[in-house]
Amino acid sequence: NAGVMQNPRHLVRRRGQEARLRCSPMKGHSHVYWYRQLPEEGLKFMVYLQKENIIDESGMPKERFSAEFPKEGPSILRIQQVVRGDSAAYFCASSPREQGAATEAFFGQGTRLTVV
Amino acid sequence: DAKTTQPNSMESNEEEPVHLPCNHSTISGTDYIHWYRQLPSQGPEYVIHGLTSNVNNRMASLAIAEDRKSSTLILHRATLRDAAVYYCILLGDYKLSFGAGTTVTVRA
Numbered sequence: 001n002a003g004v005m006q007n008p009r010h011l012v013r014r015r016g017q018e019a020r021l022r023c024s025p026m027k028g029h030s031h032v033y034w035y036r037q038l039p040e041e042g043l044k045f046m047v048y049l050q051k052e053n054i055i056d057e058s059g060m061p062k063e064r065f066s067a068e069f070p071k072e073g074p075s076i077l078r079i080q081q082v083v084r085g086d087s088a089a090y091f092c093a094s095s096p097r098e099q100g101a102a103t104e105a106f107f108g109q110g111t112r113l114t115v116v
Numbered sequence: 117d118a119k120t121t122q123p124n125s126m127e128s129n130e131e132e133p134v135h136l137p138c139n140h141s142t143i144s145g146t147d148y149i150h151w152y153r154q155l156p157s158q159g160p161e162y163v164i165h166g167l168t169s170n171v172n173n174r175m176a177s178l179a180i181a182e183d184r185k186s187s188t189l190i191l192h193r194a195t196l197r198d199a200a201v202y203y204c205i206l207l208g209d210y211k212l213s214f215g216a217g218t219t220v221t222v223r224a
Binding site for chain 1: 146147148150154158159160161162165167207208209210211212213214215216217
């Protein structure tokens, strides 16, 4: 059973370009979470999605950031018009979530975005 | 979110046990205590979780105080591969709130 797969592992974008980060959850998991880790900082929650629904996007910046988890295919975190401050490691996690707060989350290896 | 307090860092010798404390005096009755760790340049990894009773798994043990205001993660025999940042997190729903954690260094 493959774990949470994120790609690409490393992404370099010039300022003003778009970044697309992909996350395939573990098989059977229908809940996906995105977290961001800025250099020398802790992980911060960004968004929680179920298939075709955004449940909680309270941690997402109001502009330029969007996320989706379509019925088919991976979850996508999209950053438009990237700026240097977007440089960070972006982690995706998935869970089956049948047990709510008793459920463990499985994290991917992350995508390290560098904006030049 | 209920907050947790952990020491910034701890050192251990290889093959010795490591006891990582966590204080969570404002824990609510429905909060689960979760521990994750993050090895350098990797994503967080689930370690263990519990509600009221002590828990054991292949990675570690979790000792929870009777009043639930504190807990201790126990790594029974530290290896070099256990060097990581360990996060103690109270989870009431789904949103993991990572603090600064405890950086564990293991000496060979």
